[in-house]
Amino acid sequence: MQNVRETITEVVQAVIPVTVIVIILQFTIIWLPMEDFLQFIVGAVMVSAGLIFFLLGVHIGLLPIGEMIGSALPQIGKVWIIILISFLLGFVVTVAEPDVRVLANYVDTVSDGEVNRHLLIYTVALGLAIFVGLAIMRIIFDIPIKYLLMGGYLLIFILAIFVPEQFISISFDAGGVTTGPLAVPFILAYGIGVAAVLGGRKTTDNGFGLVALASIGPVLAVLILGIIYG
Structure with missing residues (x-):
């Protein structure tokens, strides 16, 4: 109550x-x-x-359920299963994210269907899913997040040089909409659950920052889509 x-x-x-x-x-x-x-x-x-x-x-x-899944998976003891399930969860949660669908519908409308909304949704979901998997790998292998963040944004700035300007704007909006009310709670809870089992005393360090890292994926994915369209 x-x-x-x-x-x-x-x-x-x-x-x-x-x-x-x-x-x-x-x-x-x-x-x-x-x-x-x-x-x-x-x-x-x-x-x-x-x-x-x-x-x-x-x-x-x-x-x-997100935290329970995150706590239960490490007990399987197989890294590839943990990463695969992290990828799948990141993908389906992003596809279900309302903010992603709003962005995709607007892009589809403004571009007169040239950038199909379903293609954009699945591109954003694929990018986030890959980086959720990387974020869980960071927790498992205790990789400092600063290196992944610097590497991710360096790659973004390099790709932005070769991408049509309109896709640069869309890509950063794509990174923003994935931090919506459905994806963020689930991903945070899931990451904290994994970190609670694998992170030991570094649960706070490893459990947070996962959303920041995961949101790089949609930006990169849309930039790559822009290169293909360009």
Whole structure:
């Protein structure tokens, strides 16, 4: 019950400021048609209700199962199985991420279908999945994250030289949308579960930074897609 109250409070605090600002703008500057304004109000109510149920689902289901899977996998004792499952989980969670679908739909619309939304979704998911696997390898082999981050961003800057400009913007947006409300809780919980078993006293060091590392993958994947299109 405490979680329900806290979730409702968080959602209200997140949605009300935006709603209030739009209401103020509506009756002072923009004066949208009343039908559009009422649609916004209805949408704000629906978003609030949806976020409450969504966040409750994350806390009740995704976070515990992610951490339990992360804790159980290392007990198998086979590194390749851990990395493979990490890859698969990263892929399917990204495909299900609402923010990724929003970006893909906009790119598909703006490009008049030239960049197909399904292709973009699977490209982003593949990039994140590969780097989730690398992030878990970092935990297993205790590799300092700074080297992977520096290497990843160096590769991004090199590829950006050869990519059409529009794909540079899309690629960094792709890295941002993968840090959405579905992927982040699951990946964090999963990484902390793995680190709790394999990281020993370095659970905090190894369990965090996983999302930052994983988000490099979609940027690189979209840049490579841009090279192919270019």
